[in-house]
Amino acid sequence: MNVKKIDKEYVLNTYNRFDLLLTKGKGSLVYDENGKEYIDMTTGIGVTAFGIADDEWVEAVSSQLTTLQHVSNLYYTSPCALLAKAICEKTDMSKVFFSNSGAEANECAIKIARKYTSDKGSDRYNILTLNDSFHGRTLATLSATGQEHYHELFNPLPGGFVHAKANDIDDVLSKAKEHDVCAIMIECVQGEGGVIKLDEEFVKAVYEYANANDILLIVDEVQTGNGRSGKLYSYMNYGIKPDVFTTAKGLGGGLPIGACVVGEKAQNTLGFGDHGSTYGGNPIACAGALSVINRIDDKLLEEVRAKSEYIFENLSNANGVESLSGMGLMIGIKLKKNVSDVIKECMENGVLCLSAKDKLRLLPALNIDFELLKKAVDIIKSACA
């Protein structure tokens, strides 16, 4: 059976896949159809936080699978309630809406921002986002995404979004005033945009401005969240607290789930019937996510930061490397060589890596074995040279 040929023939060609058919894995190792082993520095784009087929996650998911897989949001189920409680207790937020993806979590945040201001009798509706941001592929989240090349193909996109320069507080404040915005949405580390970390001063100034003007601050933690940044959520590195944050990717550990997490201010904005999702809060996805979130403790986060330091120390001054960016285990590497050549060479030598714009991007599992990480870093190092 030629899977690659069948895929090419029958799956819409929206992904230019690598010439690689993966068949199984365990932890941070994955295997192709010929049994060749790869160290996985991609985690399905920041999704499999504890690697492939992690025992604890498998146990949580499979025991829920054989008990109750789905009943709809018309009834209470314990995984949904316990996951919402765990997230709120760990973040001091108030309430959660569950969806199935990052884009949907952001859609929920956008709806909350719009209703929050209209409930107050205000006619503000614009939401400010940053250049080079990425917020998803639905029409509204594409509109929110501050990258022109995503916009051109699908006009007309929903209106009500304005973009400003990242790390430029003057530009943000002047656009926010000019367009009378009701919310500002940021990623503390812009993932798809090139692993660009926002400056602490900038984020704090945005937070203070939003707070002072009853503008909702929404932090998109879809990629940066759930331990990836070295803290549970990336905003925690900045000493701020958003009004709303969204997350997905790593939360589910490999099952589709998104969460829009709402603080005190907007916790009652959406009421009965104002929003919904058939699969949102699904017991299996929530059981898996609960096992993920419960394992992200101080000890694990310390390990994430130590591994991050190791990567920064060993690659920052390596041959062929211009600079490193990012935070925790979300790292971008600016190269002298072409990024796709480096990815190809890494793959040949048994390491899977990602790109973000012209950078090499690493998103390894939070619990990747240190020895495996060292091996991967050595291979990446020689591919960059």
Ligand SMILES: *Cc1c(COP(=O)(O)O)cnc(C)c1O
């Ligand atoms: C991946 C991503 C999204 C979109 O998530 P999906 O699950 O693909 O819808 C949104 N925001 C950020 C920051 C992301 O990295």
